[in-house]
Amino acid sequence: MxxxxxxxxxxxxxxxxxPGIETLVLDVTDPASIAHAHKTVTSTYPEMNVLVNNAGIMLAENLLDAGSLPIAEDTVTTNLLGTIRMANAFLPHLVAKDNAAVVNVGSGLEFVPLPATPTYNATKAAIHSFSESLRVQLTETSVQVIEVVPPSVRTTLMGQQDSEQAMPLEDFLSEVMTLLGTQPDAGEILVENVKFLRHAEAEGTYGKVLSMLSGH
Known part of the structure; x- marks a missing residue:
């Protein structure tokens, strides 16, 4: 790994x-860094057959404040453009494998937005759409496209590492690994805690969930 x-x-x-885990310095906002990572990985670890796009930032924005624009731009560059650039760089390597996968990390907020973080929500909705299109385009290849859709998890995103409303990270990871093992052909990996967001529109609860996320 x-x-x-x-x-x-x-x-x-x-x-x-x-011990045993290798590391690599990578900044997905920098095309040169991605190119260096691609060269290093494909030459040093030619057996690599899974790409996990997990880089992301999540910051609150006041859209009435013109000073919030840099937050939006940085969020798009990291969350969305970073994922697209990484896929573009590594797909030629992956399609040459007999069995490979691209794992994109989305968010439950791509289905019902948290109004305090509008650009974050928008980038994750875009990741979902991008993953859907990528999956179709790779149908005739050996590359599987999987979107992992987290709920609120106890991480440093938005300072929620101690939040009682967020899912413990260990529990989230355990459930994800179980689902990956038991649903090997799944396009989306949905833990139970995220399903109220994922299915809100279909279940007719979208307005209620949006109101809850708005703090109303």
Whole structure:
């Protein structure tokens, strides 16, 4: 397994605490960094057959404040453009494998938005649409496209690592791994905690859920 990220100190800690895991410095907002990562991975780890697009930022925005525009631009560059660039870079390598996968990490908020984070929601909705199109285009290849759709999880996103309303990270990861094992052909991986968002429109609860996320 190769873990990539921008924070070298965190990558060093992962290497120390988890022997056998390789790390790589990668900034998905920088095309040169992606090109370097692609060259390194495909030459050093030619057996690599799964790409997980997990990079993302989530910040609150006041759309009445012109100063919020840089937040929106950074969010689009990281969450959406980063995923598209990574897929574009690695797909030629993956389609040459007998069995491969692209795993894109979306969010339950792509189905019902959290109004405090409008651009984050929009990028995740775009990731869902991109994943759907990518899956169709890769139908005749050996590459499976999987979208993992998290609910609110106890991570540092929006400072919710201690939130009682968020799902414990360990529980989320455990359920995801179980679903991947028991539903190997699934296009979407949905833990129970996210289904009220995923199916809100179909179940006629969209307005109620949106109101709840709005704090009303």
């Amino acid at each position: 190769i873990v990539a990220g921008r924070r070298t100190e965190l990558l060093d800690r992962i290497t120390t605490e988890h």
